[in-house]
Amino acid sequence: MKKLLELVLKMGGTGYQPVFGGNLPPKIATSQRPVPSKGHFQSLPLGRRSVLRALTGALAGALTLSLSRKAKAAVQKMLVSSHTPKGYDPTKHKWLMAIDVDRCIGCGLCVEACKTENAVPVGPNYFRTWIERYVITRPEPGSGEMRGETLVDSPNGGMHGFPPSLVPKEQILKSFYVPKLCNLCEHSPCSQVCPVGATFDTPDGAVLVDPKYCIGCGFCIQACPYGCRFMNPVTKTAEKCSLCYHRITRGLKPACVEVCPTEARVFGDLKNPVANDPIHRFIEKNKAAQSLKPHLGTAPRVLYAELDKEVR
């Protein structure tokens, strides 16, 4: 080790003298003041002892790091459970949200319920859940195309329903509504990029934000491929669908599921099947249910039945 260090030092060479401002004024060079020679530099140790000391330091640092990570995980678990009722064990549940696109009528009750339940800021740019309307037109006759244009809109997140489409009825090939929300990714890019760990995955499948810890950098919002996050203008922290964590941990359904008049939104616990469970019925019935943007490898846990290829 010492030889290696010496070699590195030798590589350094001594030929170089700085020029720009590197010369001492002559007055000083002839100064009569005694130059205190403490021998600092000759005795700068690069011996075995100092190397060992450095290595020990690095090792101690690495150990502390892993310890601190463990401590952080424990604190996180405590944080998760601190807002949940006593006796709720997140490891004993696995929540899943499923959406039947064909059933959604675009009434917007879910959006309104979500805003009310979670005190989501009023305004057209703040949604934990929203509805998109897709209108796919018929192709021009003789164009050789299967479909025409795909027009998408979501006025005010679809909270107050949708005005009649500007496309005349006879030109519409297909039209449908797609409710959107946090995709509860198994490999969530938002929690991966959070620089402080304020966003985290819970063992029961939710992705949560700790607003008391979030620094408001917005990295998670950039990293979410689905546009599900926004910066809360009041708290200045990132916000998203929490799957109504305060409700589901008490045995209730998320607000959007609760108010949906057509059962387009289905919610359930994969680990605790009950008789005639809607989520299991959904899975049984829609074996080809898809998720959004599967090519990104985020493995979303929100399933869509009857999803059109145009939906992104």
Place this chain on the structure above:
Amino acid sequence: MNHNLTNSIVDILPRVEGFAYPNEATVHPLWSVLIVVYPYVTGLVAGAFIMASLVRVFNVRALEPVYRLSLLTSLAFLLCAPMPLLLHLGHPERCFEIMITPHLSSPMAMFGFVYAWYLMAVLLLELWFDYRSDFVGWSRAQAGLRGVIYRAFTLGVHDVSEPALRLDARMGRIISIVGIPSAFLLHGYVGFIFGSIKANPWWGNVLMPIIFIFSAIVSGMALCVFIYMVLSWARRVPASTDCLDTMGKFLFFALVIDAAIESLDWIHRLYSADESIHILKSLAAGRLFYTLLVGQAFFGTLVPLLLLGAVQLFRRRLTESARHWIYFIGSVLILVGVLSMRWNVVIGGQLFSKSLRGFMDYKLEFAGHEGWLLSLALLALPFVLLGVFIKLFLPLASAQTAQAQQS
């Protein structure tokens, strides 16, 4: 409220062409002009340091007149680098969480480590070893506040014996060698912050860190040329043509590599033509036309390439003052070009929806948190700081000695 009325108001409010997810259609992009300034400033830090290490590590003697100047430039910009980030945070008071409890899977969490390492272990240390003997000398020659400052900077080490000076030089070189990969790390990680976002096809790109590193080197070198020339003019001392020629040569080669990698990026995008290519093409030809095609590609890359390339080919036929002017104009164009490159990356990536179905608008404001005035002030701040550094650490007397030695 009347539903039709709300819907029609909502139709007018967000400036969106096509469709964007409702959360995306905000008035400002989430990362605004402050985040444009941040990678620009860190890039200048890394580039100026690489310029200095050409002298120390690769023994390019001709560049010695700018060695200390580039190190001080690097330091001035590094000290200002965290400010735009800090000002942009929703909760700046929680900024230390990044360093105290970093989430290790986040590239942004590396900021604390990389920044601290670069500032403490590389830049300050290299400057200190380089300046140590001068500090000892100046602290004796100068009285008053200046003397106190220099004395404080000696950190109590007054040994200027021959072996001590030799050790200074050796340490400086070792730190320089360590500094080169550190400079790459400093800016490569900034590129990685963007390059790692797979949600955004404009950013998520494996070449992004490399593009950032090379554009950083180019911009940092251009900055050194610019500052060296301005400083010489201000002090009414002739700038060393030999030094400028060498800087121009390195700048040209770095620019060739930078332009090649950025072209490769575009060729790859156009050829592989994934689902995002249509929207990216309309982005480049529409909302980014002036900053990307005109600012970055034409004035920021092509014109400087031709100018600096012409000097390489016809050096003997050009007079010294013509060459000086070419270097000056070339470096200013490059500085503006790289700034527009940062704009194109940061703002461009937020001008289209991740649904790939529409565009958002961005109108830059004058005042306020997201206004360009603040960003301009943040860009000017390192120059002010550098002015102080030059006054303190690059006195005219020693500059003239350097000139004398050069000639």
